[in-house]
Amino acid sequence: MKVDWLIVGAGFTGSVLAERIATQLKQKVLLVEQRNHIAGNAYDYYDEHGILVHKYGPHIFHTNAKHVWDYLTQFTKWRSYYHRVLGVVDGKQVPLPFNFNSIYALFPSNYADELIKQLIEQYGLNIKVPILKIRQTAKGEQLKFLADYIYDNVFHNYTFKQWNLKPEELSPAVTARVPIHTSRDDRYFQDIYQGMPKYGYTTLFQNMLNHPNIKVLLNTSYREIADEIQCKKMIFTGRIDEFFSYIHGDLPYRSLDFKFIHSEQKQMQLVATVNYPNEYDYTRITEFKHLTGQSAYGSTYIEEYPQAYKSGKNIPYYPIPKDEYKDLYRQYRLEADKMKERVLFAGRLADYQYYNMDQAVARALVLFKEINR
Ligand code: FAD
Ligand code: UDP
Numbered sequence: 001m002k003v004d005w006l007i008v009g010a011g012f013t014g015s016v017l018a019e020r021i022a023t024q025l026k027q028k029v030l031l032v033e034q035r036n037h038i039a040g041n042a043y044d045y046y047d048e049h050g051i052l053v054h055k056y057g058p059h060i061f062h063t064n065a066k067h068v069w070d071y072l073t074q075f076t077k078w079r080s081y082y083h084r085v086l087g088v089v090d091g092k093q094v095p096l097p098f099n100f101n102s103i104y105a106l107f108p109s110n111y112a113d114e115l116i117k118q119l120i121e122q123y124g125l126n127i128k129v130p131i132l133k134i135r136q137t138a139k140g141e142q143l144k145f146l147a148d149y150i151y152d153n154v155f156h157n158y159t160f161k162q163w164n165l166k167p168e169e170l171s172p173a174v175t176a177r178v179p180i181h182t183s184r185d186d187r188y189f190q191d192i193y194q195g196m197p198k199y200g201y202t203t204l205f206q207n208m209l210n211h212p213n214i215k216v217l218l219n220t221s222y223r224e225i226a227d228e229i230q231c232k233k234m235i236f237t238g239r240i241d242e243f244f245s246y247i248h249g250d251l252p253y254r255s256l257d258f259k260f261i262h263s264e265q266k267q268m269q270l271v272a273t274v275n276y277p278n279e280y281d282y283t284r285i286t287e288f289k290h291l292t293g294q295s296a297y298g299s300t301y302i303e304e305y306p307q308a309y310k311s312g313k314n315i316p317y318y319p320i321p322k323d324e325y326k327d328l329y330r331q332y333r334l335e336a337d338k339m340k341e342r343v344l345f346a347g348r349l350a351d352y353q354y355y356n357m358d359q360a361v362a363r364a365l366v367l368f369k370e371i372n373r
Helices: 012-025 066-073 100-106 109-123 131-137 141-163 201-209 288-292 323-338 357-371
Strands: 002-008 029-032 044-046 052-054 061-063 078-080 085-089 092-096 193-197 214-217 230-236 253-263 273-275 284-287 299-308 343-345
Touching (some): 012 029, 012 201, 061 066, 061 357, 085 100, 092 100, 100 109, 109 141, 141 299, 288 299, 323 343
Parallel strands (some): 002 230, 085 273
Antiparallel strands (some): 078 193, 253 299, 273 284, 284 299
C-alpha cells in the first residue's frame, strides 16, 4: 500500500497531525492504531449502564492557549465546566489545590486568619506557590508549620502512592501542577479556557478524522505493517524506546489500574474528584456525571490504583519526570534526529513528556508548522 504519510497512534498528537496534513497539505494519511478505537487515552464511551465514562481515567480539558482552543472548537461544541477537587485531610474533605478555604476548613478561624495574613505578607495575594517552594522559603514558625502540614497531609503520601517516589525525588514541576493558592479560588485549574467536549472526546476525534484523505487502521501495531506500507514520511507517537528496540535501555513509566463502579445512587460525591492522599490504595475517585453533565438515574465512578509499569502487562501512562530519565531520553532523541528526514517523533510517549491534552495538541500544531515550512 502507498500513502503520503504513515502516522502511528490515534491520540491527540497523531490525530491532529493527520487532520492538518489531510486538510491543509491535501495529502493522503494512513493512521495506524494498535487499540480498537481512536482518541488515545482521551477515549470515552457509554458503559453498560448508559453512562459516558473515560476508559483511561478522567480527562478534563483546560488551556491558556487560544489557538489550541480555537483549533479544537472546529470539531466540538463545549460544555462549560470548571473542575473541582476535594482532598481528604484529617478526616475532612477540603478544597484542592490547597487555598484559603482549605485553611478555614481545617483550623480554628483566629488561627486561620493569622496563617492567611502571613501567607499574603510573604507571598502576596492571588499567587500560586508550589509546595516545595513554600517549604524552602516559609518564614516564621507558623508558616513553616503550615508548609509542613500541607506537605505531610496532601503531598507526601499521595505522591508516594502515585510515583513510588517522594515529591523531592521528582522534577519540582510535578507537585507544582497543584500549587498552594493565596486566594479563595477553589477551581482545580485556572486556565482561561476550560470545558468538556459536549458530545465527548471520541466524537471530537471522529469529527477531526472524518476526511477522505485519512484512512484509520485500528487493531494494528506499527510493527505489523511497517514492511507493507510505502510512505514518503512517517510520524510516530508511540514509545520512542520501543521504536528503537530499547537499544539504550527501557525508559521507565508509571501505570494505573482503573476500577469502574456503578451505583444506583443519582450522585455519590459532592464534586467530580475526591483525592485520598492518606487513605486507601487508590489516589482518587472521580464521578463522571459531574464532568459530562449527563443526567441519568445511576452513576459510574472510577478509582485509580497506581502501579509499577510492567512491559506487556499494563499501559505506560506516565513518563517519570526525573533528571536521570531525561538523560536516557536524550540518547533516544539523538537516534531520532539521525532519521528526521524520514521519521518524526511527537507526543507524550515519543517526547517522553508529561503533557496535558492541550500541550499534546500544541506540540502537534508546532510540528505541523515545521512540516509545512
Ligand atoms: P496517547 O493519547 O497516549 O496516544 C498515543 C496512541 O498511540 C495510543 O492510542 C496508543 O495505543 C498508540 N500507539 C502507541 N504505540 C503504538 C504502536 N507501536 N502502534 C500503533 N499504535 C500505537 N490531560 C489533560 O489535559 N487533562 C486531564 O484531565 C488529563 N487526565 C489524564 C488522566 C490520566 C489517568 C492520564 C494517563 C492522562 C491524562 N491526561 C490529561 C493526559 C492526556 O491523556 C495526554 O496529554 C494525551 O493523551 C496525549 O496524547 P498523545 O496522542 O500524545 O498520546
Ligand atoms: N499531588 C499530591 N496530592 C494531591 C494532588 C496532587 O501529592 O492531592 C501531586 C502528585 O505528585 C501528583 C501531582 O501532584 O502526581 C500532579 O497532580 P495532578 O492532579 O495534576 O495529576 P494527574 O491528573 O496528571 O494524574
